[in-house]
Amino acid sequence: MKEVLIEVSARHLHVSKEDFATLFGKEDLTKFRDISQPKHFAAEETVTLVGPKNKIENVRILGPFRDQTQIELSKTDCFFLGIEAPLRLSGDLKSSGKVKVIGPAGEIDLESGVIVALRHLHISTEKAKEWNLEQGQSISIKVGDGDKGDIKDMIFDEIIVRSGDGYNTSCHIDTDEANAANINKSTMGVIIE
Numbered sequence: 001m002k003e004v005l006i007e008v009s010a011r012h013l014h015v016s017k018e019d020f021a022t023l024f025g026k027e028d029l030t031k032f033r034d035i036s037q038p039k040h041f042a043a044e045e046t047v048t049l050v051g052p053k054n055k056i057e058n059v060r061i062l063g064p065f066r067d068q069t070q071i072e073l074s075k076t077d078c079f080f081l082g083i084e085a086p087l088r089l090s091g092d093l094k095s096s097g098k099v100k101v102i103g104p105a106g107e108i109d110l111e112s113g114v115i116v117a118l119r120h121l122h123i124s125t126e127k128a129k130e131w132n133l134e135q136g137q138s139i140s141i142k143v144g145d146g147d148k149g150d151i152k153d154m155i156f157d158e159i160i161v162r163s164g165d166g167y168n169t170s171c172h173i174d175t176d177e178a179n180a181a182n183i184n185k186s187t188m189g190v191i192i193e
Helices: 017-024 075-081 125-130 175-181
Strands: 003-009 012-016 031-034 041-050 055-066 070-072 097-102 107-117 120-124 138-143 154-164 170-174 188-191
Touching: 003 138, 003 175, 012 017, 017 041, 017 055, 017 097, 017 107, 055 075, 070 097, 075 107, 075 175, 107 170, 120 125, 125 154, 154 170, 154 175, 170 175
Parallel strands: 003 170, 012 055, 070 107, 120 154
Antiparallel strands: 003 188, 012 070, 031 041, 041 055, 041 097, 097 107, 120 170, 138 154, 138 188
Protein backbone atom coordinates (compact mmCIF):
# COMPACT_ATOMS: atom_id res chain seq x y z
CA MET A 1 0.00 0.00 0.00
CA LYS A 2 1.34 3.42 -1.01
CA GLU A 3 0.24 5.78 1.75
CA VAL A 4 0.78 9.54 1.54
CA LEU A 5 0.07 12.43 3.87
CA ILE A 6 -2.63 14.79 2.60
CA GLU A 7 -1.67 18.42 3.24
CA VAL A 8 -4.05 21.34 2.87
CA SER A 9 -2.49 24.18 0.93
CA ALA A 10 -4.27 27.31 2.17
CA ARG A 11 -4.15 30.60 0.26
CA HIS A 12 -0.62 31.97 -0.02
CA LEU A 13 1.78 33.72 -2.31
CA HIS A 14 5.30 33.26 -3.58
CA VAL A 15 6.96 36.58 -4.27
CA SER A 16 9.78 37.87 -6.43
CA LYS A 17 12.59 39.76 -4.71
CA GLU A 18 11.66 42.93 -6.64
CA ASP A 19 7.96 42.80 -5.71
CA PHE A 20 8.87 42.03 -2.09
CA ALA A 21 11.02 45.18 -1.93
CA THR A 22 8.11 47.23 -3.30
CA LEU A 23 5.62 45.74 -0.83
CA PHE A 24 7.82 45.74 2.29
CA GLY A 25 10.64 48.21 1.67
CA LYS A 26 13.27 45.65 2.67
CA GLU A 27 15.35 42.93 1.04
CA ASP A 28 14.80 39.68 2.91
CA LEU A 29 11.93 37.50 4.06
CA THR A 30 11.71 36.72 7.79
CA LYS A 31 11.24 33.01 8.45
CA PHE A 32 8.20 32.20 10.60
CA ARG A 33 8.42 28.40 10.40
CA ASP A 34 9.56 25.59 8.12
CA ILE A 35 6.99 23.81 5.98
CA SER A 36 7.02 20.25 4.71
CA GLN A 37 9.24 20.60 1.63
CA PRO A 38 12.98 21.11 2.17
CA LYS A 39 14.25 24.72 2.07
CA HIS A 40 10.68 26.07 1.91
CA PHE A 41 9.20 28.11 4.74
CA ALA A 42 6.31 30.29 5.81
CA ALA A 43 7.43 33.89 6.22
CA GLU A 44 6.28 36.28 8.92
CA GLU A 45 5.28 38.77 6.22
CA THR A 46 1.67 38.89 5.02
CA VAL A 47 -0.17 40.98 2.45
CA THR A 48 -3.70 42.07 1.60
CA LEU A 49 -5.28 40.99 -1.68
CA VAL A 50 -7.85 43.35 -3.18
CA GLY A 51 -10.27 42.33 -5.91
CA PRO A 52 -13.27 44.06 -7.49
CA LYS A 53 -15.67 42.69 -4.83
CA ASN A 54 -13.73 42.26 -1.59
CA LYS A 55 -10.33 42.00 0.04
CA ILE A 56 -8.54 39.22 1.94
CA GLU A 57 -6.08 40.29 4.63
CA ASN A 58 -3.14 38.45 6.18
CA VAL A 59 -2.25 36.27 3.18
CA ARG A 60 1.06 34.64 4.08
CA ILE A 61 4.15 34.68 1.89
CA LEU A 62 6.03 31.41 1.41
CA GLY A 63 9.77 31.47 0.79
CA PRO A 64 12.21 31.34 -0.78
CA PHE A 65 11.87 34.07 -3.42
CA ARG A 66 10.62 33.11 -6.89
CA ASP A 67 11.41 34.62 -10.27
CA GLN A 68 7.79 35.74 -10.64
CA THR A 69 5.17 36.55 -8.00
CA GLN A 70 2.51 33.84 -7.82
CA ILE A 71 -0.65 33.71 -5.73
CA GLU A 72 -2.44 30.42 -5.04
CA LEU A 73 -6.09 30.67 -4.01
CA SER A 74 -9.10 28.40 -3.76
CA LYS A 75 -12.05 28.87 -6.12
CA THR A 76 -14.01 30.17 -3.10
CA ASP A 77 -11.33 32.83 -2.48
CA CYS A 78 -11.53 33.90 -6.13
CA PHE A 79 -15.31 34.17 -5.99
CA PHE A 80 -15.09 36.24 -2.79
CA LEU A 81 -12.54 38.63 -4.34
CA GLY A 82 -14.44 38.80 -7.64
CA ILE A 83 -11.55 37.57 -9.78
CA GLU A 84 -11.01 34.79 -12.31
CA ALA A 85 -8.07 32.43 -11.93
CA PRO A 86 -7.29 29.31 -13.97
CA LEU A 87 -6.66 25.84 -12.58
CA ARG A 88 -2.91 25.34 -13.09
CA LEU A 89 0.27 23.77 -11.81
CA SER A 90 2.53 26.06 -9.83
CA GLY A 91 4.71 28.13 -12.16
CA ASP A 92 2.29 28.02 -15.13
CA LEU A 93 1.29 31.68 -14.96
CA LYS A 94 0.72 32.72 -18.58
CA SER A 95 -2.66 34.49 -18.91
CA SER A 96 -3.47 33.79 -15.26
CA GLY A 97 -5.55 35.93 -12.89
CA LYS A 98 -4.88 39.45 -11.71
CA VAL A 99 -5.29 41.15 -8.33
CA LYS A 100 -3.98 44.11 -6.33
CA VAL A 101 -1.44 43.20 -3.62
CA ILE A 102 -0.93 45.61 -0.72
CA GLY A 103 1.97 45.51 1.72
CA PRO A 104 3.03 47.91 4.49
CA ALA A 105 5.42 49.85 2.23
CA GLY A 106 3.66 49.76 -1.13
CA GLU A 107 1.38 47.94 -3.52
CA ILE A 108 1.49 46.20 -6.87
CA ASP A 109 -1.18 45.58 -9.49
CA LEU A 110 -0.41 41.99 -10.38
CA GLU A 111 -1.58 41.67 -14.00
CA SER A 112 -0.89 37.93 -14.14
CA GLY A 113 0.04 35.41 -11.48
CA VAL A 114 -3.11 34.22 -9.67
CA ILE A 115 -3.96 30.52 -9.99
CA VAL A 116 -6.06 27.82 -8.38
CA ALA A 117 -3.39 25.17 -7.89
CA LEU A 118 -3.91 21.71 -9.35
CA ARG A 119 -3.74 18.84 -6.89
CA HIS A 120 -0.22 17.47 -6.85
CA LEU A 121 1.98 14.90 -5.14
CA HIS A 122 5.46 15.86 -3.97
CA ILE A 123 7.71 12.83 -3.91
CA SER A 124 11.45 12.25 -3.93
CA THR A 125 13.04 10.99 -7.12
CA GLU A 126 14.08 7.81 -5.30
CA LYS A 127 10.62 7.05 -3.90
CA ALA A 128 8.97 7.87 -7.24
CA LYS A 129 11.19 5.26 -8.88
CA GLU A 130 10.45 2.75 -6.10
CA TRP A 131 6.70 3.34 -6.50
CA ASN A 132 6.90 3.33 -10.31
CA LEU A 133 5.70 6.95 -10.62
CA GLU A 134 6.89 9.45 -13.22
CA GLN A 135 7.20 13.24 -13.19
CA GLY A 136 4.00 14.74 -14.64
CA GLN A 137 2.01 11.50 -14.34
CA SER A 138 -1.63 11.81 -13.28
CA ILE A 139 -2.66 9.55 -10.38
CA SER A 140 -5.61 9.04 -8.03
CA ILE A 141 -5.58 9.01 -4.23
CA LYS A 142 -8.35 7.67 -1.99
CA VAL A 143 -9.06 9.13 1.46
CA GLY A 144 -11.30 7.59 4.11
CA ASP A 145 -11.50 3.93 4.99
CA GLY A 146 -15.18 3.20 4.72
CA ASP A 147 -15.77 3.15 8.48
CA LYS A 148 -17.94 6.29 8.45
CA GLY A 149 -15.41 8.10 10.63
CA ASP A 150 -14.56 11.79 10.50
CA ILE A 151 -13.07 11.68 7.00
CA LYS A 152 -15.52 11.35 4.11
CA ASP A 153 -14.61 8.61 1.67
CA MET A 154 -13.46 10.31 -1.49
CA ILE A 155 -11.20 9.70 -4.47
CA PHE A 156 -9.14 12.62 -5.74
CA ASP A 157 -8.32 12.12 -9.43
CA GLU A 158 -5.88 13.98 -11.67
CA ILE A 159 -3.19 14.47 -9.03
CA ILE A 160 0.00 15.45 -10.83
CA VAL A 161 3.25 13.80 -9.70
CA ARG A 162 6.03 16.31 -8.95
CA SER A 163 9.22 14.47 -8.15
CA GLY A 164 12.55 15.94 -7.14
CA ASP A 165 15.65 15.30 -5.09
CA GLY A 166 14.92 15.48 -1.38
CA TYR A 167 11.16 16.02 -1.69
CA ASN A 168 9.08 14.78 1.21
CA THR A 169 6.11 12.65 0.18
CA SER A 170 2.86 14.57 0.52
CA CYS A 171 -0.20 15.36 -1.57
CA HIS A 172 -1.30 19.00 -1.70
CA ILE A 173 -4.95 19.92 -2.11
CA ASP A 174 -6.66 23.28 -1.58
CA THR A 175 -9.05 24.26 1.21
CA ASP A 176 -12.18 23.71 -0.89
CA GLU A 177 -11.13 20.13 -1.62
CA ALA A 178 -10.11 19.50 2.00
CA ASN A 179 -13.40 20.83 3.33
CA ALA A 180 -15.36 18.61 0.92
CA ALA A 181 -13.72 15.51 2.45
CA ASN A 182 -13.44 16.85 6.03
CA ILE A 183 -9.67 16.38 5.91
CA ASN A 184 -7.53 17.25 8.93
CA LYS A 185 -3.78 17.69 9.51
CA SER A 186 -3.10 13.98 9.97
CA THR A 187 -5.19 12.56 7.11
CA MET A 188 -3.51 9.87 5.07
CA GLY A 189 -4.47 8.80 1.57
CA VAL A 190 -3.68 5.75 -0.52
CA ILE A 191 -2.55 5.83 -4.14
CA ILE A 192 -4.97 3.76 -6.22
CA GLU A 193 -3.24 1.25 -8.46
